Structures are given as C-alpha cells and as structure tokens.
Amino acid sequence: MSQPPSPPLLDVRGLSVSLPGPKGSRLQALRHLDLSLAHGESLALIGESGSGKTLTALTLMGLLPPGAQVEGHVSLQGQSLLDLDENDWGHWRGRRVAMVFQEPLTALNPLQKILAQVMEPIVLHRLAPDRASARDRALAQLARVGLAPTQAQAYPHQLSGGQRQRALIAMALAGDPDLLIADEPTTALDAVLRVQILDLLDALVKERGMGLLLISHDLALTARRVQRLAVMYGGRLMEQGPAAEMLTRPRHPYTRALWAARPRLGGGRDQPLQVLPGGVPSLAQVGPGCPFHPRCPMAQPRCAAEAPPWTGRLACWEVTE
Incomplete structure (x- = not known):
C-alpha cells in the first residue's frame, strides 16, 4: 500500500x-x-x-x-x-519559525557586537550546553554565511550592507528553525x-x-x-x-x-520598460470586487462588483x- x-x-x-x-x-x-x-x-x-x-x-x-x-x-x-x-x-x-527582516541596520542591535546577537537565540533556546559551546556554534553559523571571526566582533555599523544582511540571516538560522x-x-x-x-x-x-x-x-x-x-x-x-x-x-x-515590466538582459540602458499605470489601492479603497480591476486591461463590470473565486x-x- x-x-x-x-x-x-x-x-x-x-x-x-x-x-x-x-x-x-x-x-x-x-x-x-x-x-x-x-x-x-x-x-x-x-x-x-x-x-x-x-x-x-x-x-x-x-x-x-x-x-x-x-x-x-x-x-x-x-x-x-x-x-x-x-x-x-x-x-x-x-x-x-524565524524571520529575516527588511532593514538589517535597524533589525540588529547597534549596541551589541554581531557575535553576541547570533549567540542570543542559541542561549535562549538552550541549544548549547554552555556559553563556550554557544560561541562556537555562533561562529560556525557566521562562517557558513560568509563572515569571518573578525567581522563577528564588529558592531553592525562597522559592516557593509551585504555583511549586515548575512549577519541577520545567521541570527535567524541560529535557532535551527523549521521555517x-x-x-x-x-x-x-x-x-x-x-x-x-x-x-x-x-x-x-x-x-x-x-x-x-x-x-x-x-x-x-x-x-x-x-x-x-x-x-x-x-x-x-x-x-x-x-x-x-x-x-x-x-x-x-x-x-x-x-x-x-522587468528589464531585458542585453537591452541596454535605453531599453523601454512596460509601465503598469496606477498604484496599489489603500485598504480603504479596496471594494467588493477584484482589487486589481482598476488597473486591469481585461476588466469587465463584474470584476468591480464581485471578487473572483x-x-x-x-x-x-x-x-x-
């Protein structure tokens, strides 16, 4: 079976x-x-x-x-x-479940070194027997995302944007989440x-x-x-x-x-981009129908009156x- x-x-x-x-x-x-x-x-x-x-x-x-x-x-x-x-x-x-937020410079604590912040979920969830083991685990996590031990000892503002993003990913993964x-x-x-x-x-x-x-x-x-x-x-x-x-x-x-609307590979700087007129509606502007109908080239009257299943x-x- x-x-x-x-x-x-x-x-x-x-x-x-x-x-x-x-x-x-x-x-x-x-x-x-x-x-x-x-x-x-x-x-x-x-x-x-x-x-x-x-x-x-x-x-x-x-x-x-x-x-x-x-x-x-x-x-x-x-x-x-x-x-x-x-x-x-x-x-x-x-x-x-863990999350990598949009802005690493604001998501990371500016007063703590990167290593301490990656260690925090390991210690909080008791994933290591002692702080020395938690430190080793955090360093290994940082190495996996491409950050060196010297960068682990830096404060967030001392890293580049890409390095801060990697640090934030290491922090999110430190607890070994399922999602x-x-x-x-x-x-x-x-x-x-x-x-x-x-x-x-x-x-x-x-x-x-x-x-x-x-x-x-x-x-x-x-x-x-x-x-x-x-x-x-x-x-x-x-x-x-x-x-x-x-x-x-x-x-x-x-x-x-x-x-x-995407740029085409090899299209050059002067390539025309297809523009989608209008903008996303605010919550107060969304009516009973399909929210995309005001911008949709295929819209019919029922699109505004009733949301499609x-x-x-x-x-x-x-x-x-």
Missing part, C-alpha cells in the same frame, strides 16, 4: 486579517489566503509594496499590531499558530549582492531541509531561485503555481504585468485554467 502524503510544514487556509480603521471601522488587510509549504521547499510571495506580503509574514510570526483580528487556519507542523499565547510564542519564535521567512532580504543591495544573498538562502534550504518563505517585489530576480510562486495584490492571492511554469506561462493579468491556482473572472 502506498504511504499517505505527509502533511505540509506550513498550512495556511482562509487566512483573513482586519485592522482598526477610522471611527471604529475595520479595514480588511488580508482576504482568504491559502498557502502551503513543505520541508525543503521554497515559496516566493510576490507583489508590489502594499499588497499584504509583510503583513502575511507578521501573522505567521505572531507579530500583528494591536487591534488586529485574524480568521482562518494557520499551522506549522500541525500546531495551530493562531492558538499560541505570548508565552508560547517565546518558545516558537527563533526556534521553530525561515525572509522579508525583502535584498533591499538596498546592489545587483551582485542580491544574487549572492538569494543563492545563499537557496543553498541553506537544501542543506537544512527547512521551508523558505521569500517575500519580494522583484519577480524576475526571485522566481528562478524558488520552486513555487504566489502573487499577491490588494491583500488577495492572484495566482500561484510552480515558478518555472509561471515564468513561461503567466496567466493572471497582474502576473503578466509584473513580468512584462480562488481556485487554488488562480483568481480571475476573465482567465480560465
């Missing part, structure tokens, strides 16, 4: 998040998200700023702002994350460093067998370094599927627009699977 499929590492179903609005109103920030991630799998959450990507990550980390209300199901290895209290989260954050969330880990880095950081994350996923949720606005850079893509807009999923397939055959008009792969009235 064949073995039943193993449950996913991360299972998100029907996730909705609302935030306090003016005059006692509620603003719907995330709407009915479905995501899953297996051990050793990488998934990129793609979309423009304001699409809801970071809020999704904060939900998975139990770091939502006061007044946020959450509905749906979110579990990690079968444990419901929405049922954890703050004491439980103290045991889970860093140990079971790593990387929120725009290549922000403010040059093109070479962006590729290096993404290649490092890809290698670490393969080595450790952990799950990686990579958040980015850069479809072209990210897509070739993950196994699956999920495209978000206005707090909803627009399209999801294998990365290679979505690159060669994007289906949703928003995915097509993101892909068309999520099929597990696509949410669009005008494109079928």
Whole structure:
C-alpha cells in the first residue's frame, strides 16, 4: 500500500486579517489566503509594496499590531499558530519559525557586537550546553554565511550592507528553525549582492531541509531561485503555481504585468520598460470586487462588483485554467 502524503510544514487556509480603521471601522488587510509549504521547499510571495506580503509574514510570526483580528487556519507542523499565547510564542519564535527582516541596520542591535546577537537565540533556546559551546556554534553559523571571526566582533555599523544582511540571516538560522521567512532580504543591495544573498538562502534550504518563505517585489530576480510562486495584490492571492511554469506561462493579468515590466538582459540602458499605470489601492479603497480591476486591461463590470473565486491556482473572472 502506498504511504499517505505527509502533511505540509506550513498550512495556511482562509487566512483573513482586519485592522482598526477610522471611527471604529475595520479595514480588511488580508482576504482568504491559502498557502502551503513543505520541508525543503521554497515559496516566493510576490507583489508590489502594499499588497499584504509583510503583513502575511507578521501573522505567521505572531507579530500583528494591536487591534488586529485574524480568521482562518494557520499551522506549522500541525500546531495551530493562531492558538499560541505570548508565552508560547517565546518558545516558537527563533526556534521553530524565524524571520529575516527588511532593514538589517535597524533589525540588529547597534549596541551589541554581531557575535553576541547570533549567540542570543542559541542561549535562549538552550541549544548549547554552555556559553563556550554557544560561541562556537555562533561562529560556525557566521562562517557558513560568509563572515569571518573578525567581522563577528564588529558592531553592525562597522559592516557593509551585504555583511549586515548575512549577519541577520545567521541570527535567524541560529535557532535551527523549521521555517525561515525572509522579508525583502535584498533591499538596498546592489545587483551582485542580491544574487549572492538569494543563492545563499537557496543553498541553506537544501542543506537544512527547512521551508523558505521569500517575500519580494522583484519577480524576475526571485522566481528562478524558488520552486513555487504566489502573487499577491490588494491583500488577495492572484495566482500561484510552480515558478518555472509561471515564468513561461503567466496567466493572471497582474502576473503578466509584473513580468512584462522587468528589464531585458542585453537591452541596454535605453531599453523601454512596460509601465503598469496606477498604484496599489489603500485598504480603504479596496471594494467588493477584484482589487486589481482598476488597473486591469481585461476588466469587465463584474470584476468591480464581485471578487473572483480562488481556485487554488488562480483568481480571475476573465482567465480560465
């Protein structure tokens, strides 16, 4: 008899998040998200700023702002994350799920040396028998991400942007988490460093067998370094599927627009870029229909009146699977 499929590492179903609005109103920030991630799998959450990507990550980390209300199901290895209290989260954050935040210079403590900050989760979660062993483990972690012992003794401001990003990755991995969330880990880095950081994350996923949720606005850079893509807009999923397939055959008009807007290799400095008119709507501007309809070249009247159902792969009235 064949073995039943193993449950996913991360299972998100029907996730909705609302935030306090003016005059006692509620603003719907995330709407009915479905995501899953297996051990050793990488998934990129793609979309423009304001699409809801970071809020999704904060939900998975139990770091939502006061007044946020959450509905749906979110579990990690079968444990419901929405049922954890703050004491439980103290045991889970860093140990079971960890996050690389966008700005390493603000995420790192400016008053502590890098080594001390990487040691902290090791000591906190008792992953080493004594401080000497914790120090050795932290140094090994820093070496794995490409930082030398001399850089381990530096303060954050003494490192370059790429070195600080590597230190932040080492700190997130120090607790040996099952799930790593990387929120725009290549922000403010040059093109070479962006590729290096993404290649490092890809290698670490393969080595450790952990799950990686990579958040980015850069479809072209990210897509070739993950196994699956999920495209978000206005707090909803627009399209999801294998990365290679979505690159060669994007289906949703928003995915097509993101892909068309990329610079072409060999196009030169004067190459024209296809611009997507308009901007991501604010939470107060999102109506009952598809949030992308004001910018969509295929929009029809019902797109504004009713949100298309999520099929597990696509949410669009005008494109079928």
